[in-house]
Amino acid sequence: MKKKFLSLIVAVAMLFSVVTFVVQADTDGEGDYFYFDIEHFAEDTTKEIYMTPIKIYTNGFYDYSGEFKTFESGFKSAADAIGYVLDYYMNNGECMSDWTPTTTLLEYTNSSGFFSDFKIDNALKNLNQPITQTNRYTYRQNYIRIYFNDWINDYLVKYPDYFKNDNEFKKLINAINQEYDKLNQEFIKIIKYDYLSSSLRHKIITSSGITVCPYCNRQYISYFSNKGVKYTTADLDHFYPKSIFSLFALSLYNFIPACQICNQRFKKKKVKKILYPFKEGFDDNAKFGLNIHDVNSFYGKSDNFDLMLEVDDNSLIKEEIINNNEMFHLDSLYQHHKPYVQELLMKKNLIYTNSYFDMMSKTFKKLNLSKEQLDIFLYGYSFDDDINKDKILSKLTKDILGK
16 A cells, blocks of 8 residues: 555656756855656756755665665656655655555644634534533544544543543644654655646646535536637645645645635644545435425525525534534525525426426427426536536535435
8 A cells, every 4th residue: 555655746746747856066165956757867967956945866866864865776757756755755664555644644633623723612512422521531532433543542642641631632643743843844845835836736626527526516617718728717635635635735635626715714734534535425415495485485586485404403414514514614605596596496396397398298208308307407406416516516406406
């Protein structure tokens, strides 16, 4: 697994042939900077290469402890040399099996993440658990257990009372963070997202095939061409922020095409347990619901109804859905779509009754329209999820028409 992930990082750089690294030649003693194409490493005659502030020689490198590590063999490209350095960190204690869960834990619990607005009593309330001291203890212990690994275990021995209150818990997190930051800074020196060109970011987004923001389902991800080059209106979000999850800064699996509102105004560098769009969605775990107050609103003639996102209390991803809702302000933003909901209610409950639907089916029988095609004709929507994945407000539409 570690080897495959390393290969993916190097492949991202090699695949597009446009990623460059800032290196420093010491041929004149003045240390002038220049851009150095990673594919032309073997053609350079420089005896040593500086990837600020890591110094990589042709025969080895100095690790963060200051110890010189000799390369086992020569390399034909800079990608091989960089890969060796990454491989060193991954296979000498600082491995992915420890790094990933530790990073996730720290991001969910540091001052800008989990504990910045976390209240354990609220967490217990969301889980429908009584607010007792015992439950508070258990919640903190279970939370650490999710991300448990060898790195964390060493600190649990030093801070045995971490689960008793928030202050003790933060002491544990801060201690882990101090050591973790040393390793993270080494990755930041090697893997630099800033060297990914704007044109390449657009290429990644346009190649993804994603046409609707996966975070809000409200904004289209549109494309346009300028002088033969394809561009997009979307941002390339890092699901795990690159400033902390430095090893994922160039991972294709960490790139999420998203609308600028969700990425720049809402998500930013915030970290909460939210749904990973490439893996799961709300589906039946949460649905848009209506609280209709009168007959006119039932038939879509007024907006005298409440629109809200209802989460299944028994859902295994309830916490993630609640966090999605809060981070992207879905409940609030979707209130602006009440006129659209009125339109759906009018079609469903007033105009397109069963008798009307039967009449339309007979009228268009000669055209051999399928049920999905007839739904699109009537509602502008099909109940086939594969067809609707490229349409905005598809989740809202499905939930309202399905009720």
